[in-house]
Amino acid sequence: MNVAQTAVKSDEYRIEEGKRSLIHDPVEGDNTKITLVRARGSYVWDDKGNRYLDCTSQAWSNNLGANDPRVVEAAIAQLREITHARPNFNTKPLLTLTSKLRDIAPGDLHRIGYALHGSLAVEMAMKLALKNRPGAQNIIVLQDAYHGRSITTMAASWPHPDNPFLPLQPRFTRIPHPDPYRPRLGLDPETDVQLCLSLLEDVIDRGVDGGVAAIMMEPIMGNGGHIVLPVSYLKGVREICDRRGILLIWDEIQSCFGRTGKMFASDFYGIVPDIMTFGKGIGGGFPLAGIFASEKLNKFDSGEDALTFGSFPVAMAAAIATIDAIIEDKLCDKAHDLGIFATGRLKEMAKHRKLIGDVRGPGLFVSIELVKDRETKEPARAAAAEVYRRGVDRGVLFGESRYAGLGNLIKVKPPLDCSVEDMGHALDVLDEVLGSIEADGIA
Template identity: 70%
Template structure:
């Protein structure tokens, strides 16, 4: 079996940067196998995967239906330039139109979420040619390409700033830390008023769109009061501005509905998707309102954007999510996990907040529940100790975050595996709080 040491380059001191990049860092696991909710490393150790590999395996890893669909497509045609249609392209597009919210019946494809976000931004400006601005929310995250990194919450010591576009960042409500003296609902109303003022008199030129994640993933797993979702939709309509929802993390059953749009009862003008659609194969894209003007030839063409193997795998994935009723499974598992975590919160002082819905679950760890000081070191210990006990928890280390633990396994995880993962979490939190090694 392949050994991790065989992949490491000699002569690197701990903490020193590797000129070939991050791929060979010794602290990284080397994964060699995945099936369902499990992954195995090169030492033969098995882990319950509560990360779904970057929240992408909504359907468990290496599902036979997806693998067979990909293999069958490989035998037919593996590449078609975007000038042509292919059978999986037409079939998946029909399926996505069938399950799309509202009238989001125009479909565009690419191979990762950052480009899907860029596609959405391009379409917004094409349909609002007089506009000069695009608004994003504070703490939002939309990718790591040049454009989307600029659209995300500020990258620390950003070396790419001179060649990045500019975005207007609007305040967002915080249900755990609302502004001083305000309830979460009042905070949401204040933010809507501030965004209204920003559009009306705070920017130099018209606005093409407001872009947001319905639940902010990398920026803190932040959900908003429902009044904020409907209020922002109304505000965009009043100003003639497009609303873009980044559903790259929340789509395809993660919240217990096919889309966050279904869960919150708000239909955006453009919706981005990715991650969970491909069953482990790279695919992303957008759904756009049928009333919007689509791209002209050459405005959004990618050589491998219509990768037939990924399209075939995605069709099998979406069909499996429907046939296996994984939206229902996500809702049921999420209710169970949330109940367990709230019970845990009553006993574990490190748990400051429990966040859901569906199987988009996270806890925020704090050193003090009154001051809500982030417990970053303790969260890293939860990850490390969970790993030693056979559970991969999600975490947020980017840009100084680090006190969130995320529990986002495949939607079809067995209940006993989800229960075991939560048992491990409870155990390691108790050990950390008790000062046990």
């Protein structure tokens, strides 16, 4: 096709051709693969003019709400100055953001590094751990962990079905973890915690060769089932790491910047890891991620960690505005209060919606686990997928846990500045959708 023919293609043709040409295979007839054209606050609009209340915050990234004018103006102002600098150079946004993050960092996590997405931030954390524990060859992760979809981070996450990437993936040691909703062998949850801590020590002693550099975990497990790990377990892992000279990495990419009702889950639990990843909510819709690390750890040497666009000035300017807005608008407090409202409503809903097995927080880290039977707790995966689809039809975007139809969680995680009225509407729609699914006998 020549240049003249290319130029006359209509916008509609371009859109359809683009859909056919994407490398990621869409699900045939999937009504949820909508084309977004506009976003403001808690809402997004598609190319047909439909408006949706976004209870996914676009993968939990719009903590501040979509297209906040303060973030947009900060990004535009930076665009007029400098849009790109290679990592050999500093920029004012880089140094200003680093200083602000140091101010709000938990404990002594005053060393800060950057990447453009969470998977590379996790890889940065692992590299720093291995550098600081020479000779230790293993990183331990939890069985239902989720740390990203790069070759390395997929290997550190719960098993991908029919994984075609195994030949190139590193091997991680996965350990069992407590699940307060499903404690093992009918144990009470605290006994299950102690069992899992004992198993962790056993794995460190007898389950690996070459020593353990780090234990990496999400304090609240996101895509692996929104499992809220008990504080006694988190403190127990911290104690084991301290006693054995192992570094503790917390992956806070989903829980950071106000989502739990505190700036970080580390603040919520009162536990400080040695390395902590961040991402998603920091950028106000712009791509940015990175790590906090203890001042006790050695820095990277030249060439060990350098990304061409890792210090993207526009995203960093947006992040500065985002952090300022989260603090000025008291969004951590708002997330705490709105989360109490939401989980309270969901617990009331559970009294008449038999599909709801469990309601979870904290803050706006809100979800429900759907089950076929409350006694057996068998996951209701088909019902969860149907909630998602029917929610779209009613103008509300609910989140799911896991992909490929493997999850049975529904997430209600709008931006932190979502109004009580909008949250109430989302929960009304959820109630209606669950009622229609139960009436249809879907589980």
